Amino acid sequence: MFTYFLEKISVSEDLTSDEAEQALQLIVNGDVSNEEVAAFLLGMRMKGESVEELTAFVKVMRNASKSVDVDTAGAVDLCGTGGDKSGTFNISTAAMFVVAGAGVPVLKHGNRSVSSKSGSYDVLETLGAVPNLEKESVEKLFEQTGMAFMFAPNFHPAMKYVMPARRSLKLRTFFNMLGPLLNPAGVRHQVVGAFSKDAAAMMIQILANLETDTAYTLHAHDGLDEVSLSSPTEIFELKSNMTGESATFDPKMLGFKKVDFKELLGGNAEHNAKIITNIVSGNASYAQQRIVELNAAFGIYVTGRTESLEESAELASESISSGRAQEKLNQFIEVSRRIA
Incomplete structure (x- = not known):
């Protein structure tokens, strides 16, 4: 057969x-x-x-998959396909705490590093959190903090039949595209970075086919699977099962200054954890802090929390300046350890 x-x-x-x-x-x-x-x-x-x-x-x-049973109303997942080989720090993981600090629940789905030096799992573990939680613990963590990290292997046991082949091929496969579309909590709002514009175009259609409420899929001109500060970004939008052509977003539209791509680079999990700690405490470089604010703004806006992207960007900035993003990071570390 x-x-x-x-x-x-x-x-x-x-x-x-x-x-x-x-x-x-x-x-x-x-x-x-x-x-x-x-x-x-x-x-x-x-x-x-x-x-x-x-x-x-x-x-x-x-x-x-194993499903996570929580109230997903107004919650968002921010993730990327990986495979962009950019070497940036964990931008969407940092944005998770900024979004949560702005009062938007986050249900992030992620994994260990496959193609980068540090995946979302690796950096969260280095920060002192416990990302390796099973279903009931994830549900408790979300109920207590409004944030959760769902470690993909714990929720997709069937992947064990695919992993040996993926490892032996050492190539990007369609599973890179599937990963961000398999959120175990079934979130209704998503921001998904893709490794190419074509992949972003396909992913928005798939999300529409699967009755997602609102989503952005995106790919930056500099190759990033994030909204970039060093180049414009092609963004596809899904609203009530309708998708259109991509729009070219320039960060200057929101008053962000363009930065050199090198300023967005990260390193191993220890290096990236330090960057995230600096961002939430307001001690990071302009490029590091502002790219996280920019991606957080899209994460806030996609949930319908604000009327405009400008307002979402203000909330993201305020989340850091008020200390709420740092509180959320500390809370996530403390509660995940206690539950574990």
Whole structure:
């Protein structure tokens, strides 16, 4: 049966929605060898995945995941696909505390580093938090703090059938695109950075197919999977299941000065943790603090909390200057340790 799917994609034919669901279901059931999984991932990448196939894959993965049962009203997830090979510090992880400090609940879904020196898991652990929490602990953490970090392997047990092939390929696969679309709490508002403009365009369509309320998917001209301060960013918007062409966002529109890309670079988890500590305490460089404020502004705005992006940017700035972002970071560290 699985050979049929491999034959079809080997001649660059798209799978139907049903076929895509069946193929991935066989993989997540553990019924397919590692070699066949690797052939499937590589074949899909060479053929080019369709929105229909990817939507079907997301449905299978969501059904196979453990869900986090919390009130998601007004909550946001900020994450990226990774794979942009930029070497920046953990911008969306830093933005999580700024958004929470502005009174917006955050349900962040993330992982260890795959292609960078420091993933969101790595930097949170280095900051002193416990990111490796199971379902009940995550629910408690969110109820007590309005923030949660869901470590992907704890909520997607079926990934164990895919990881050996992903590791052996050492290439970006469609799972880079699926990751940000598999939030275990089922958030209704998302800001998703993508490794390319084409990926951002596909991801906004998938989120629309899956009845997300509001979302931004984006890719910066300098290659970042964040809203950049060193170049304009292409941003796709989803509102009530309607998506359009991307809009080119220039940070100057919000009064942000352009910075040199080098000023956004990070390092290992220790280095990035220090940057995040400096940002929330107001002691970071202009470039570091302002790119986090900018990304936090989109995180606040996508939830409908404010009437304008300008107002969201003001709330993000205030979150840091008032000390609330730092309080949120300290609270997250303390409560996650206590619950663990």
